[in-house]
Amino acid sequence: MGPEASSEAVAESLGAALSRHEGRPGRVQALRRLTGGATKRTWSFDWVCGESTQALIFQQTPGQSGPRGRVPKLDAHEDASLMRVARAHGAPAPRVHLLLTEGDGVGTGYVTEAVEGETLGKKLVGDAAFAPARGRMASQCGRILATIHATPTDQLSFLKTLSPGDEWEVYSGLLAECGVRHPALSYALRWVRERLPSRWRAGLVHADFRTGNLIVGPDGIRCVLDWEIARIGDPMQDLGVLCMRSWRFGGSGEVGGFGDREDLYAAYEEASGHAVDRERVRFWEAFSNLKWAIACARRGSGRRDDGSPASLELSAVGRRMEEPLWDFFTLLSTSPKGAPR
Structure with missing residues (x-):
């Protein structure tokens, strides 16, 4: 069909x-x-x-x-x-x-x-009906991510293993293929390459764990959606994605627009038994902004067979490339140590 x-x-x-x-x-x-x-x-x-x-x-x-x-x-x-x-x-x-x-x-x-609840980011971070949920969601995310990262992968041989270096190679290659050239993208690629973590603990990574992919009710998070880009990699990546400003939907909380980093980190550490590497989370937050900028560039550069833009919608997405790039540089300038290493 x-x-x-x-x-x-x-x-x-x-x-x-x-x-x-x-x-x-x-x-x-x-x-x-x-x-x-x-x-x-x-x-x-x-x-x-x-x-x-x-x-x-x-x-x-x-x-x-x-x-x-x-x-x-x-x-x-x-x-x-x-x-x-x-x-x-x-x-x-x-x-x-x-x-x-x-x-x-x-x-x-x-x-x-079906799971009853809301997924729309604007409602989750701003609607008064979800205020009780917002108060507990950062901690819930910490516990859920600890569970995901501890999931045995012996039955998941189809998952790719991507080191931080592998991630860089994939995304730099995607940018090269789409032909978009931009000084900020070039700088961000070099910055990430020079700070790739050399030590990391491999685990199941959801890779798209964020507001918009969570079903939420008044009691908090009920379900995690969109698992199709999961891989085996550095678990700190998931915490970084969750903290991206792009996925805060205008909310004030650094975690998904709804919560505080320390609540997320404390719950993760308690549930997982592993310390959160805060600088590595910041690295992945920065890298994830670069990834999203590259994804926007790829969508915006899409073409039909006759060379015309693929669609007005995709062209509009391409224009949003500058938003995650702005977030990337803002993150570098506001990191506690000047820039995550």
């Missing part, structure tokens, strides 16, 4: 696949498209089987991961396997209900249980 199939066709094929999985007939109701991402399509629906009705989420994903040596991109089977392992170890990953293949007639992807 092509990516632009009608909702009626998706509902029919999805219902048939779930009926085979359940071993009894059922039907899909209230199917609704949630997002329009470049690589995934997300639907919510109710699965009615017998006397029960269950709220579920269907994610249509690409059938293969990215080229070797590039940014990790898990396929549907790998993504679902990772979430199952992480959840079994105690992380609040989505509960996978069904893995779909091309033979199911709806494309590759998976079905997970």
Whole structure:
């Protein structure tokens, strides 16, 4: 089934696949498209089987991961396997209900249980209804990240291992390929290369753990989404991404726009038994700003076959390259030691 199939066709094929999985007939109701991402399509629906009705989420994903040596991109089977392992170890990953293949007639992807809550960053950092949650979310993030980083990876042989140096090679290569030249990008690349950590403890890294990828209720964080770029690497990377200003959505808290660094660090240390290397977190926060700037540059430089811009939306994303670059240099100037090393 092509990516632009009608909702009626998706509902029919999805219902048939779930009926085979359940071993009894059922039907899909209230199917609704949630997002329009470049690589995934997300639907919510109710699965009615017998006397029960269950709220579920269907994610249509690409059938293969990215080229070797590039940014990790898990396929549907790998993504679902990772979430199952992480959840079994105690992380609040989505509960996978069904893995779909091309033979199911709806494309590759998976079905997970729906989790009630909010993901919109602006609401999470500013809405009064989430004030009680904001007071505990930094500590919750520390405990959740400690759990993720301690997750055994013996069943996850498909994950790439990326050292800090590997990360630099991948992203500098991506920038070179897209052809964007900018003095600030050149300086940031050199700065990161000269400060690559030589000592780090390998663990499972989510790599996109941030506001916007967390489902939150009045009680706090209920689920962690978007595991498809996970890798084995330096766990401090996750703490750095979470503290990026781009993902604070205007909130005042340095952690995700909602909390304080010390609450995050203290909870992580207590739950993991490992000290937080604050300077290395700052390094990864700086590097993550550079990564996001490179991602913006790549999107903005996208072209159609005739050489015209890929889309107005992607061109607009490209213009945002300067925001994470500003954050990169601001971070260097405000770091307690002048610049993270």
